[in-house]
Amino acid sequence: MSIFESLVPSDEEISKQKQLLATLSRLINKEWPNSKLYLYGSCANSFGFSNSDIDLCLSIDEKEMSKVDIILKLAHILHAGNLRNIQALTRARVPIVKLMDPNTGLSCDICVNNLLAVVNTKLLRDYSQIDKRLRPLAFIVKHWAKSRCVNETYQGTLSSYAYVIMCIHYLQSQRILPCLQEMEPTYYVTVDNNICAYFDQVDKLNGFGAQCKDTLSRLLWGFFRYWAYAHNYTKDVISIRTGRSISKNMKDWTRRIGNDRHLICIEDPFETSHDLGRVVDNRSIWALREEFERAAEILHLDPNPNITLFEPYVPSEAET
Structure with missing residues (x-):
């Protein structure tokens, strides 16, 4: 347990992650008011180590622009927002923008419309609470x-x-854990033709x-x-x-x-x-x-x- 406790992010680190999410959301919403930024991956599923980089997903309904064009535009928006070390990696398997926030000291990757990863994040976080x-x-x-x-x-x-x-x-x-996807779904969403449905009222499974x-x-x-x-x-x-x-x-x-x-x-x-x-x-x-x-x-x-x-x-x- 002492090894586990040494690896867990501090409350201050989690607070900084939320601060960066809020800062970036404000910047991006000026250009795309209907977009939404999600924390995903290990920084959000409760399995992330201390001092890990954070992953963000930009959910945006922008049919006029390709994903690469959105990434390039996003990099331009972030340049104007006093963020550092901005790189638009448009040829990666999952195109991303990398950045560093001088206020929190956090490094961050932002992808576009990778919403299946956001749903996976929620599933793992729900399992962690059982x-x-x-x-x-x-x-x-x-x-x-x-x-x-x-x-x-x-x-x-x-x-x-x-x-x-x-x-x-x-x-x-x-x-020790149930199978949430075999239970009556209380959460249901379709992402990229994948049906994502499972029982997410995990507070009812305490003591399982x-x-x-x-x-x-x-x-x-x-x-x-x-x-x-x-x-x-x-x-x-x-x-x-x-x-x-x-x-x-x-x-x-x-x-x-x-x-x-x-x-x-x-x-x-x-x-x-x-x-x-x-x-x-x-x-x-x-x-x-x-x-x-x-x-x-x-x-x-x-x-x-x-x-x-x-x-x-x-x-x-x-x-x-």
Whole structure:
């Protein structure tokens, strides 16, 4: 818990995030009065570390302009608003404007109409409110992944978002968390032809997992043991949408298609054709599985696992 508490953003940092959101909203609304700016990603889903950059999504109904044109116009608006280090990255897979706010000291990325990410953010934040063990579990797993260099998608490992989904799946398997998408929907929105519906009245689910008394440390060991020894990498897709593992055959994720390898399959809860593990390749799948096994063994056998578990990964001479 002390490691978790050291990673959580302070009240002052959260206040600065809200201050920057308000400042940018005022600037942008002068040009586009009907637009809305949303915090999304780890800074808004309650799983963000202290001192992380923040992600914003501009929701705008501007049919006369392409997304690239909006990004360029947005960069111009921000230049006029006394913001620093402004870069319009129009050729990125998701075009963004990067900036730094001299008043709060925060760096920020703004994308346009990436509303599925906003809905995903809400889903994860709602799950975090059901059982108080999810947040520290996910923070510790993310901290471990960063220490062990298995949290970079461009290197064939997994994103922080994927690790949070894996934690939710594990707690669903232990009946500590429900499956919100299998319950009668109280929240319903369609984004880019994806139907996003689930039960979001999570205050009514307090105590759902109370029958399981497992501590954070035991759940952490169980998480790594599951991914080291219990998960069927050949046949299974984890799906928090259904609250269980589903078959790779059902999704036709049994073979490589383009750059998608499907060696560890993690279904996005709303964009269900999207495998969050698709970047994992033949080399990195073994590195991941070895790290899961190492973590499980440390938590089972080491008398002082808090030191060993987070020891920085040092590449072997063969890797360098």
